[in-house]
Amino acid sequence: MKLHGWQDKAVKLLLxxxxxxxxxxxxxxxLFLGRExxxxxxxxxxxxxxxxxxxxxxxxxxxxxxLPLFTGSLLITGLATLITIPFSVFGAIYIAEMARPAEREFxxxxxxxxxxxxxxxxxxxxxxxxxxxxxxxxHLYSGLNALTGALLLALMAIPTVISISExxxxxxxxSYKSASIALGASELQTxxxxxxxxxxxxxxxxxMLGMGRIIGETMxxxxxxxxxxxVTLMPFESVRTMTATIAAEMGEVxxxxxxxxxxxxxxxxxxxxxxxxxxxxxxxxxxxGMMQ
Amino acid sequence: MKILHVxxxxxxxxxxxxCDNAGNAPEKGDQTPSRYLTIKGSDTMVHxxxxxxxxxxxxxxxxxxxxxxxxxxxxxxALINKTTDICAxxxxxxxxxxxxxxxxxxxxxxxxxxxxxxxxxxHPDNPIDTLIMTQLGSIFSGxxxxxxxxxxxxxxxxxxxxxxxxxxxxxxxxxxxxxxxYAYRARLMPGTSAVIQSVSADEWSVGYVxxxxxxxxxxxxxxxxxxxxxxxxxxxxxxxxxxxxxYPISRPLLLYINGKAQGLxxxxxxxxxSKKGQQTVRETGYVQVAE
Numbered sequence: 001m002k003l004h005g006w007q008d009k010a011v012k013l014l015l016x017x018x019x020x021x022x023x024x025x026x027x028x029x030x031l032f033l034g035r036e037x038x039x040x041x042x043x044x045x046x047x048x049x050x051x052x053x054x055x056x057x058x059x060x061x062x063x064x065x066x067l068p069l070f071t072g073s074l075l076i077t078g079l080a081t082l083i084t085i086p087f088s089v090f091g092a093i094y095i096a097e098m099a100r101p102a103e104r105e106f107x108x109x110x111x112x113x114x115x116x117x118x119x120x121x122x123x124x125x126x127x128x129x130x131x132x133x134x135x136x137x138x139h140l141y142s143g144l145n146a147l148t149g150a151l152l153l154a155l156m157a158i159p160t161v162i163s164i165s166e167x168x169x170x171x172x173x174x175s176y177k178s179a180s181i182a183l184g185a186s187e188l189q190t191x192x193x194x195x196x197x198x199x200x201x202x203x204x205x206x207x208m209l210g211m212g213r214i215i216g217e218t219m220x221x222x223x224x225x226x227x228x229x230x231v232t233l234m235p236f237e238s239v240r241t242m243t244a245t246i247a248a249e250m251g252e253v254x255x256x257x258x259x260x261x262x263x264x265x266x267x268x269x270x271x272x273x274x275x276x277x278x279x280x281x282x283x284x285x286x287x288x289g290m291m292q
Numbered sequence: 293m294k295i296l297h298v299x300x301x302x303x304x305x306x307x308x309x310x311c312d313n314a315g316n317a318p319e320k321g322d323q324t325p326s327r328y329l330t331i332k333g334s335d336t337m338v339h340x341x342x343x344x345x346x347x348x349x350x351x352x353x354x355x356x357x358x359x360x361x362x363x364x365x366x367x368x369x370a371l372i373n374k375t376t377d378i379c380a381x382x383x384x385x386x387x388x389x390x391x392x393x394x395x396x397x398x399x400x401x402x403x404x405x406x407x408x409x410x411x412x413x414x415h416p417d418n419p420i421d422t423l424i425m426t427q428l429g430s431i432f433s434g435x436x437x438x439x440x441x442x443x444x445x446x447x448x449x450x451x452x453x454x455x456x457x458x459x460x461x462x463x464x465x466x467x468x469x470x471x472x473x474y475a476y477r478a479r480l481m482p483g484t485s486a487v488i489q490s491v492s493a494d495e496w497s498v499g500y501v502x503x504x505x506x507x508x509x510x511x512x513x514x515x516x517x518x519x520x521x522x523x524x525x526x527x528x529x530x531x532x533x534x535x536x537x538x539y540p541i542s543r544p545l546l547l548y549i550n551g552k553a554q555g556l557x558x559x560x561x562x563x564x565x566s567k568k569g570q571q572t573v574r575e576t577g578y579v580q581v582a583e
Contacts, residue, residue, distance in 0.1 A: 141494060
């Protein structure tokens with residue numbers, strides 16, 4: 001069907017508008033965050049962020065060091081990613097290459113259910129069940145630490161990572177595998193030497209998307225990490241993440257105060273990190289032709 | 293959770309009073325304009341005062357109460373500026389504020405409607421029963437790191453605090469820590485139930501919660517008896533010791549009004565001090581001041 005010139009243009013514009021709405025929204029969010037965060041950069045200035053303590057309410061001296069929050073998020077994300085990778089990669093290999101159809105039909109829905117558990121429920125489970133368990137296994141004084149948080153976050157990221165990794169593994173052309181088998185390689189050799197390396201970019205992207213989910217998660221870390229603002233990279237210490245800080249303090253902060261704009265600065269940093277992670281993972285997917 | 297209360301309750305009230313307004317529109321013509329009341333002040337008291345306001349509006353259809361937080365200071369300033377009928381405050385009015393009020397033609401009158409008390413809790417297996425106020429200050433500010441420094445076993449002290457957005461956090465900081473900062477290693481818990489959960493799970497932790505809550509949970513945690521100073525007798529936290537002022541970590545919850553109570557203001561205050569109103573005090577976790 002051929003449209004008249006102006007109709008053609010109007011429809012095109014409409015579709016373009018619909019497609020670019022999300023870009024506009026992202027831009028507006030950046031603008032809004034920037035505007036609320038800006039007063040902090042003027043007074044007390046960006047140097048205040050390199051303090052090692054986060055003490056937003058004090059009769060002595062308020063301090064807004066981003067360092068403990070940053071290392072907290074870093075530690076939790078790193079640990080959770082380390083836990084996520086083996087489980088989800090092996091899981092994806094099994095589901096994509098080894099599982100019989102009946103098994104796959106059984107496994108996939110269960111993995112997806114895991115993704116559907118609300119984080120507050122998972123957090124409660126962590127507080128009541130997992131924290132005491134971690135405490136008794138490692139003979140600690142308290143189970144509220146970075147490791148407990150990371151374990152729960154891994155549980156949340158695994159379904160996403162398995163799902164995308166599986167797609168990546170399955171999209172490896174059958175001819176690769178046939179060639180490998182024809183050359184006399186066993187099934188296991190084929191999987192480890194041919195299929196997985198070919199799907200590696202997709203798996204890496206899946207892990208990075210999982211990291212994006214982990215770093216942005218709030219409720220679970222607020223409930224089980226203890227939220228002490230300690231600069232540390234030890235898994236058995238209590239840590240305070242950027243997300244938990246925003247969630248815990250934004251509710252009662254007085255509008256327009258330094259504390260208020262400091263929290264928005266934390267939000268900007270968080271947004272930049274997740275934005276970067278998503279961008280890189282999309283690049284990886286695109287480069288290896290794994291994105292439609 | 294606190295965040296929800298403070299954001300949602302006032303919002304809910306705006307909505308509720310809006311509905312009321314629409315529903316009773318014809319009746320409203322007969323009412324004098326004094327059927328409208330504003331209450332502003334302490335964030336700690338928002339939950340209590342909102343609950344009162346809700347019950348009061350049910351008892352007196354056609355009245356409208358608007359409850360907002362903002363802090364005791366904000367509430368007192370509003371009373372001085374005559375922008376609120378009633379101020380809710382979790383501290384006594386300062387001399388400077390009284391002078392300011394009088395110069396503005398406002399005569400603040402204080403009514404004590406409830407008391408708030410904070411209890412220090414430890415694990416039931418912790419041998420410590422009694423602590424002096426200064427010891428509590430040193431524990432929560434991180435100066436003491438081992439229970440042996442207060443006569444207990446050689447075990448580390450795990451300090452639990454509420455998040456800094458909590459009214460309890462600030463009251464405890466002022467009263468017990470003498471305005472010092474909390475220990476930087478203190479774990480900041482998102483709610484009272486999380487504090488209780490951790491104290492009952494971790495043998496060497498110490499936290500603080502409202503008295504009402506502590507009395508409810510029973511044997512899962514142990515309440516610490518507090519000595520005001522080294523020579524004072526240890527005081528067990530209870531409704532009794534809070535009411536008679538013996539227990540040191542407590543504060544009055546007050547309403548301030550301008551001049552002698554009359555009309556709707558008097559009705560509301562009478563309601564707060566009535567049996568039903570004081571029942572609400574207990575239900576929201578505070579201590580009653582009247583029977």
